[in-house]
Amino acid sequence: MREDQHTRELEVLAESSRLLTATLDLGEVLDRLAGIARRRLEVDVVRIWLLDESGEFMCLRAQQGARHPEAPGRQRLSARESISGWVMTQRKPLVLADVQQDPRLRNRDWFQAEGLVSALSVPIMLDQTPFGILACMSRSRREFTDADVAVAQALTAPAVAAVRNAAHYAEALDRLEEIQALQRVVSETLSSPALETALRAVVREMRNLLRSDAAVCSLVAPHTRRTRTVTTSGTRSDGIPGYSPGGGTGLASLVLREKRPMRSDDYLADPRFTRPPAIETWARAEGVATLIAAPVLDASGEVIALLWAFNRTPTPFTLRHEASLSSLAQQAALAIDKARGFEEERRRAEQTAALLDIARACTSTLELAPLLKEITCRTAAAVGAERCAIFLWRGGHLVPVMAQFADGHAEPGAWARFKALGDQPMEEMPAHAEAIRLRRPVPVTRESQLLPPDWFDSLGVGSALIVPLVSNDRVVGTMGLDASSARTWPQSRLDLAMTIAAQVALAIDNAGHYQDARQRATEVETLAAIGETLTSTLDAQKVLEGIADSAATLIGAQRAVVFELDQGAGCLRARAVRGVGVEPGFTVRLGQGAAGHAALRLQPVWSDDVLERPLPGYDEPYQQSDVALGALALKYGGRAILAVPVISRDAALGAVCVCWDAVHRPDEREVRMLSALGRQAAIAMENARLVGDLRRTLEELRAAQETLVRGATLRAVGELAAGAAHHLNNLMAVVLGRTQLLLMKKPDPAVAASLRSIERAAVDAADTVRQIQGFAGTAKAGGAARFDLNTVIHEAIGFTRSRWQNEAKVRGASIEVQAQPGPIPEVSGRHVEIREVITNLILNAVDA
Numbered sequence: 017m018r019e020d021q022h023t024r025e026l027e028v029l030a031e032s033s034r035l036l037t038a039t040l041d042l043g044e045v046l047d048r049l050a051g052i053a054r055r056r057l058e059v060d061v062v063r064i065w066l067l068d069e070s071g072e073f074m075c076l077r078a079q080q081g082a083r084h085p086e087a088p089g090r091q092r093l094s095a096r097e098s099i100s101g102w103v104m105t106q107r108k109p110l111v112l113a114d115v116q117q118d119p120r121l122r123n124r125d126w127f128q129a130e131g132l133v134s135a136l137s138v139p140i141m142l143d144q145t146p147f148g149i150l151a152c153m154s155r156s157r158r159e160f161t162d163a164d165v166a167v168a169q170a171l172t173a174p175a176v177a178a179v180r181n182a183a184h185y186a187e188a189l190d191r192l193e194e195i196q197a198l199q200r201v202v203s204e205t206l207s208s209p210a211l212e213t214a215l216r217a218v219v220r221e222m223r224n225l226l227r228s229d230a231a232v233c234s235l236v237a238p239h240t241r242r243t244r245t246v247t248t249s250g251t252r253s254d255g256i257p258g259y260s261p262g263g264g265t266g267l268a269s270l271v272l273r274e275k276r277p278m279r280s281d282d283y284l285a286d287p288r289f290t291r292p293p294a295i296e297t298w299a300r301a302e303g304v305a306t307l308i309a310a311p312v313l314d315a316s317g318e319v320i321a322l323l324w325a326f327n328r329t330p331t332p333f334t335l336r337h338e339a340s341l342s343s344l345a346q347q348a349a350l351a352i353d354k355a356r357g358f359e360e361e362r363r364r365a366e367q368t369a370a371l372l373d374i375a376r377a378c379t380s381t382l383e384l385a386p387l388l389k390e391i392t393c394r395t396a397a398a399v400g401a402e403r404c405a406i407f408l409w410r411g412g413h414l415v416p417v418m419a420q421f422a423d424g425h426a427e428p429g430a431w432a433r434f435k436a437l438g439d440q441p442m443e444e445m446p447a448h449a450e451a452i453r454l455r456r457p458v459p460v461t462r463e464s465q466l467l468p469p470d471w472f473d474s475l476g477v478g479s480a481l482i483v484p485l486v487s488n489d490r491v492v493g494t495m496g497l498d499a500s501s502a503r504t505w506p507q508s509r510l511d512l513a514m515t516i517a518a519q520v521a522l523a524i525d526n527a528g529h530y531q532d533a534r535q536r537a538t539e540v541e542t543l544a545a546i547g548e549t550l551t552s553t554l555d556a557q558k559v560l561e562g563i564a565d566s567a568a569t570l571i572g573a574q575r576a577v578v579f580e581l582d583q584g585a586g587c588l589r590a591r592a593v594r595g596v597g598v599e600p601g602f603t604v605r606l607g608q609g610a611a612g613h614a615a616l617r618l619q620p621v622w623s624d625d626v627l628e629r630p631l632p633g634y635d636e637p638y639q640q641s642d643v644a645l646g647a648l649a650l651k652y653g654g655r656a657i658l659a660v661p662v663i664s665r666d667a668a669l670g671a672v673c674v675c676w677d678a679v680h681r682p683d684e685r686e687v688r689m690l691s692a693l694g695r696q697a698a699i700a701m702e703n704a705r706l707v708g709d710l711r712r713t714l715e716e717l718r719a720a721q722e723t724l725v726r727g728a729t730l731r732a733v734g735e736l737a738a739g740a741a742h743h744l745n746n747l748m749a750v751v752l753g754r755t756q757l758l759l760m761k762k763p764d765p766a767v768a769a770s771l772r773s774i775e776r777a778a779v780d781a782a783d784t785v786r787q788i789q790g791f792a793g794t795a796k797a798g799g800a801a802r803f804d805l806n807t808v809i810h811e812a813i814g815f816t817r818s819r820w821q822n823e824a825k826v827r828g829a830s831i832e833v834q835a836q837p838g839p840i841p842e843v844s845g846r847h848v849e850i851r852e853v854i855t856n857l858i859l860n861a862v863d864a
Contacts, residue, residue: 046078556704608633
């Protein structure tokens with residue numbers, strides 16, 4: 017029996033020696049060993065664990081027969097805990113018939129999932145020192161014998177040499193791979209001196225050598241120690257957020273301070289390091305588990321960059337990885353130094369080119385804004401500053417007009433803070449005053465106290481250089497160059513800045529002259545257009561609206577209002593409104609506000625800030641309102657205001673008013689231009705008054721002419737009527753006379769009644785003739801007499817009987833007229849005219 021056991025051990029030893037020495041690949045060696053153990057011991061699962069470089073943990077390196085692979089986080093075990101830890105520390109085999117009942121078991125859930133019951137673990141020894149274990153497990157209960165233990169130990173004997181040889185082979189391969197990687201980095205650095213190209217090669221080879229999930233290279237600013245990601249490989253984001261590690265206890269801070277590689281097997285939970293919020297957020301977003309970092313040192317030993325690599329699984333980095341990363345860091349230092357040397361040479365060439373470009377830019381355009389934008393960007397790049405700003409000298413103040421970064425990128429927030437500085441009096445800007453006084457550049461730091469402290473904080477200025485802009489011995493402004501970090505300005509940069517400043521000052525001076533000339537031409541064209549409108553139309557409203565448009569456009573204001581004086585009401589009424597939410601007809605009292613005060617004093621009135629310097633009447637309500645005029649002005653945007661009177665023959669006709677949304681001090685040109693528009697408004701208003709007077713005169717003449725024509729017509733009609741009345745009167749006299757003669761002969765009653773009707777008709781006709789003569793002025797007016805109204809009614813009925821009785825019967829109609837007289841007194845009047853009225857009523861009724 018003992019001989020059989022010995023034979024079995026020899027067979028196992030021979031087989032394992034033959035198979036394990038056939039390859040130098042460590043993974044393949046361990047897989048073969050696990051397969052032999054599983055077959056020879058007739059077990060279900062075999063696992064091989066080896067110590068890592070730290071000697072603190074064992075890593076699962078091979079397994080056979082497992083149905084459920086171990087989760088990535090459970091492929092490491094403490095070398096002093098668990099069943100495997102006991103085997104390592106005790107250095108002897110361990111047999112467990114029921115492994116799940118053993119309290120030393122750590123990965124119990126995996127054993128349960130696999131259904132494992134019994135286990136046999138033996139140490140793998142090298143010179144009496146354990147460096148791993150061979151674990152054999154069965155899913156059915158099994159009592160492992162001493163013979164099984166001996167076979168397992170026999171399997172580990174050749175494994176030691178195989179593992180050692182494979183490790184040496186792997187190390188040689190790693191070293192060869194490292195050398196080849198360094199050669200590729202050197203080759204790419206020599207072929208392309210660009211910094212990013214060289215570092216991209218470093219990061220690529222770093223990720224391959226370390227077999228990491230991602231790799232990053234960050235440059236370190238020499239003064240601020242702020243990091244900036246240059247290139248990445250395998251990251252989900254653009255890289256590690258830029259920040260200043262400073263003297264903290266973060267991983268980057270420790271690497272910068274100790275100037276050596278550092279690593280973490282669980283970065284997010286590692287108590288050795290603190291993590292700024294931005295870094296914490298980045299690490300969680302990237303899924304960082306293990307991480308390693310190494311400094312890149314220049315020739316003086318200063319850290320110029322950081323190399324990072326991380327895994328998203330718990331795969332740890334080793335000392336070998338640190339050595340490889342240090343080698344890459346040395347190569348990165350050479351690449352950075354070479355690239356920076358090349359960058360310096362290129363910068364000098366670019367500086368010369370920038371001087372030529374600035375000279376060309378100064379002569380390429382006379383438009384101030386594009387000129388300054390181009391110049392500031394190129395000046396910052398040429399001098400080596402991060403940003404360049406231009407301040408122009410206007411009215412005793414320095415006004416910020418342009419700021420650009422050297423690389424041309426925009427930061428709206430920084431620009432808004434720069435513009436918010438506003439006009440700066442010289443006493444509040446000692447650095448600018450000193451540069452203007454000395455006519456040379458003045459370096460500025462926070463400690464020099466030559467600029468307000470809030471400039472450094474709000475604008476992110478670490479150091480600055482103030483250069484005077486002088487043209488023809490006249491100061492036109494200053495130029496500010498700054499950097500976000502504290503720095504010194506060598507004399508060569510100061511001389512270059514002064515050379516550029518001389519060109520810039522001349523260009524600004526020329527652009528100013530051009531702008532003034534163009535502005536005057538625009539003003540002349542506008543005034544000419546308004547004058548043409550004045551001569552081509554009599555519509556004052558159209559002219560005033562054109563003046564309101566021109567006032568806002570030419571002066572650069574946001575709002576404009578043209579007021580006309582209402583002498584009767586003693587107020588100004590808005591005739592044309594631009595940019596203000598009020599309707600035409602809006603009124604202010606004479607003497608109230610800028611417009612009212614200008615019309616009252618007959619001179620321009622302005623306020624650069626109505627909040628700080630309100631005008632008279634701003635605290636009073638405007639007409640027909642309980643809202644203060646100042647509140648109304650602020651509601652519709654009126655921080656600064658200028659008003660000029662509209663004057664004709666030394667009398668106010670109204671006012672023209674413009675408003676700015678921001679604080680603004682009107683200059684001489686703006687007052688002059690608005691006054692010219694006010695004179696045009698005066699002409700329009702005066703023309704409107706004259707046109708109104710002319711129209712009224714024409715209406716009066718037209719009415720007089722119509723009266724004359726009507727009088728002549730009436731005279732002609734009167735003459736015609738007088739002639740007709742004379743002839744009719746003669747004819748009716750014959751009729752009346754003949755009728756009366758017939759009545760004197762006592763005719764029959766029926767005939768007599770007819771004759772009396774003829775007599776009355778003749779008398780009425782005579783009365784009508786008298787009326788015609790009265791109209792024509794040829795007869796004397798008759799007086800009124802008292803008469804009986806009942807009698808007049810009966811006469812009217814008799815006169816119309818032939819119509820309502822005889823003619824109606826002919827048409828087949830029957831009309832009856834009834835008179836119901838009552839006891840009424842006599843009335844005074846002309847009975848003939850009354851009878852005619854009643855007659856007309858009866859005839860109208862018959863016709864109806």
